[in-house]
Amino acid sequence: MTDQEILAGLAEIIEEIAGTPADEVTPQANFVDDLDIDSLSMVEIAVAAQDKFGVEIPDEQLKDLKTVQDVVNFVVKSS
Amino acid sequence: MNGALPGAKILGFGGYQPDKVVTNDDLAQLVDTSDEWIRARVGIQSRRFAADDETVDDMAEAAGAKALAASGLEPSEIDLVIVATCSPESPMPNVAATVAYRLGIVAPGAYDLNAACAGFCYAIGAASDSVRAGSARNALVIGAEKMTAWMDWSDRSTCIIFADGAGAAVVGPTEAGEPSGIGPIVWGSAGDQAQKIVIEGRNGKLKQDGQAVFRWATALHPVALEACRRAGVTPADISAFIPHQANLRIIEALAKKLGIPRDRVADDIITAGNTSSASIPLAFSRMAEQGRLQPGTPALLIAFGAGLSYASQVITVP
Numbered sequence: 001m002t003d004q005e006i007l008a009g010l011a012e013i014i015e016e017i018a019g020t021p022a023d024e025v026t027p028q029a030n031f032v033d034d035l036d037i038d039s040l041s042m043v044e045i046a047v048a049a050q051d052k053f054g055v056e057i058p059d060e061q062l063k064d065l066k067t068v069q070d071v072v073n074f075v076v077k078s079s
Numbered sequence: 080m081n082g083a084l085p086g087a088k089i090l091g092f093g094g095y096q097p098d099k100v101v102t103n104d105d106l107a108q109l110v111d112t113s114d115e116w117i118r119a120r121v122g123i124q125s126r127r128f129a130a131d132d133e134t135v136d137d138m139a140e141a142a143g144a145k146a147l148a149a150s151g152l153e154p155s156e157i158d159l160v161i162v163a164t165c166s167p168e169s170p171m172p173n174v175a176a177t178v179a180y181r182l183g184i185v186a187p188g189a190y191d192l193n194a195a196c197a198g199f200c201y202a203i204g205a206a207s208d209s210v211r212a213g214s215a216r217n218a219l220v221i222g223a224e225k226m227t228a229w230m231d232w233s234d235r236s237t238c239i240i241f242a243d244g245a246g247a248a249v250v251g252p253t254e255a256g257e258p259s260g261i262g263p264i265v266w267g268s269a270g271d272q273a274q275k276i277v278i279e280g281r282n283g284k285l286k287q288d289g290q291a292v293f294r295w296a297t298a299l300h301p302v303a304l305e306a307c308r309r310a311g312v313t314p315a316d317i318s319a320f321i322p323h324q325a326n327l328r329i330i331e332a333l334a335k336k337l338g339i340p341r342d343r344v345a346d347d348i349i350t351a352g353n354t355s356s357a358s359i360p361l362a363f364s365r366m367a368e369q370g371r372l373q374p375g376t377p378a379l380l381i382a383f384g385a386g387l388s389y390a391s392q393v394i395t396v397p
Contacts, residue, residue, distance in 0.1 A: 029343055040120065043294045061291050 001079065006053065007070045013048045014017075017041055027069040039063075045071075055079050086253035087207040088260025090152065093145025093291075094246040094364030096351065098128040104241070110235040111259050122327020125172070126352025129225050132391065136165050139178045139223035142360070148250035149397075152184040152217055156210050157249070159215035161206055161357040162191045163198025163222040165385065166229055174223065188215065188227035195276070196323050196384025197266075198222055198356030199246070200392060203380070204264035206250040211259075217251040222356035231284035240326070241285065242352030253343050258397035261360035262310030262377075265302050269295070269387040276385035284287020300336040303381045303391045310377065310393035314338050318376035319366055319396065323383055324348035324354045325342045333381070342348035342371075355384065372396045 001009075001018070011025035018041050024034075031037040037045070039062070046057040049071065053077040065071050099129035102125045103114035117123055129138065139162055147154065153378050162175040175189035186207075192203040199222040206218035210392045223245035253259055272295065275288045305320075307314055314337045322330050324347050334344045352363060359380055374396050381391035 038119070039290060040293055043290055044297060045308060047294060047298060059294065062290075 001053070001075075003072050003076065006075050007068065009052050010049065010068060010071060013045055013052065015047060017044045025068055025070065027067070029068045031068070032066070041048055049075065053079060083392065084211040086257060086259030087210040087250055088253050088257070089203075089394050090249040090251045091146050091149025091397055092246070092248050092360055092363045093142050093147070093149055094244070094361040095141035095145065096127045096244045096361065097133055099130060100125050101126045101128050105314050106239050109232055110238060112235045112239055120328070121240055122346070122348055123239065123352050124349050126228050126350070127244055129243040133225075135164055135223045135225050136174050136177050136181070137203070138243065138245035139164070139174055139221045139247070142223065142247040142357070143182050143219055143324065144176055146221075146227055146247035146249050147219065150217075150251070152249060152251070155185065156283055157184045157217050158187050158221050159206065159218035160184060160187050160189040161202040161220050163194065163202040163220070164191055164199065164224055165193050165195040165355060166226055167191065168223045178221065179219075184219065193387055194356075194384070194388040194390070195356045196353070196358070197386065198324060198386040199268065199359045199381040200264065200380050200382040200390035201249065201388070203250065203261065203394070204266065204390060204392060207261040207264075210250055210252055217249060219244060219247060219249055220284040221247040222358070222360055224355040224357050226285070226353070226355055229278055229285045232287070234284070234286070236289050237285055237287055237391070240353045242354050244351060244354040244357045244361050246357045246364060248360055260397075262306060262393035264390055264392045265306040265309060266388075266390035267302070268389070272387045275387060292387075293326065293329060293388060296325060296373050297332040299318065299381060299383055300333055302389055303333065303337055304381060306381070306391035306393055309377060312377050312393055314379070316377055317343065317375050317379045317393075319343055319345065319371065319378040321359055321362050321366070321378055322364055322381045324351060325353050329364045339379075
């Protein structure tokens with residue numbers, strides 16, 4: 001999967017879970033500050049990302065994933 | 080012996096909430112939190128706390144009396160009393176025998192069952208099996224909790240969630256030819272995650288790894304789907320979805336994954352908080368009062384909590 005494909009998949013997940021329009025999900029967007037996504041929504045996003053990308057994102061990892069690009073990088077690194 | 084077991088069904092529900100209403104603003108006086116934060120994270124606006132001298136027994140008795148009245152049965156027709164609780168005053172005596180005595184139920188089988196927040200569904204399963212197997216003509220099932228007795232009032236991640244209350248149901252046999260009104264239970268546990276929700280030691284307070292529990296609970300929809308499958312229904316047939324009232328966001332996530340529309344979903348947590356094993360019968364009673372339940376239709380229950388333990392079944396609305 002390319003970064004672009006992961007980004008698109010992530011945008012879909014975030015729109016589904018948090019209701020954030022997919023076009024706001026840019027690589028540099030910060031989950032808390034820009035997308036208004038809290039820790040519980042991050043858990044839901046992590047679980048959905050696991051289903052979609054086959055990459056487990058553990059709870060202890062979540063606090064380090066601050067931007068959309070952080071998640072893309074994590075998925076690339078772990079797949 | 081006739082090979083086919085008779086069916087079981089729920090004859091009536093009842094709920095009891097203590098008088099004291101505690102708002103989020105009240106809790107913000109105790110710990111560093113806010114109404115906005117609590118509403119956003121757990122969906123609770125207010126909850127009820129038992130009075131200092133009000134016990135699990137007292138609340139169980141009040142709910143049990145209402146369920147008994149709703150069932151139309153006499154106390155003498157009850158052979159079994161099961162109280163699901165994880166917050167009794169002490170390990171002995173159990174709550175069930177005392178409550179049975181107070182309700183005028185003479186010498187029934189009586190025991191407490193601890194599957195924490197999953198307890199009510201476990202107890203309905205146990206009661207249903209007892210009625211079907213002929214161990215009891217009718218059974219009274221009660222979920223009763225005084226969670227506030229086990230709170231750490233400096234822990235803002237737990238003391239804003241839990242509350243007190245009791246709910247109950249009477250389980251009896253179906254009529255000849257009537258389909259069973261309690262579907263097969265789908266239950267289980269995950270003891271490898273036992274440390275996620277604990278009360279440590281005799282004077283311990285409840286501690287919870289909220290994020291881990293949230294992740295686990297929001298992924299339990301396959302359990303509910305299996306309960307539907309085993310009852311011979313689909314989520315589209317479900318007229319009311321009544322999950323354990325742990326957190327509104329868990330409730331909404333499960334409903335969404337099951338494809339059950341929001342107006343069929345119990346949301347009693349908003350004004351009741353998380354009352355552990357009491358939450359499902361309390362939520363059921365509330366939906367009935369609001370006219371949101373249609374007798375004779377299938378309702379889906381799922382409960383989950385410390386253990387970790389979980390259980391789900393489809394019941395017919397009495």
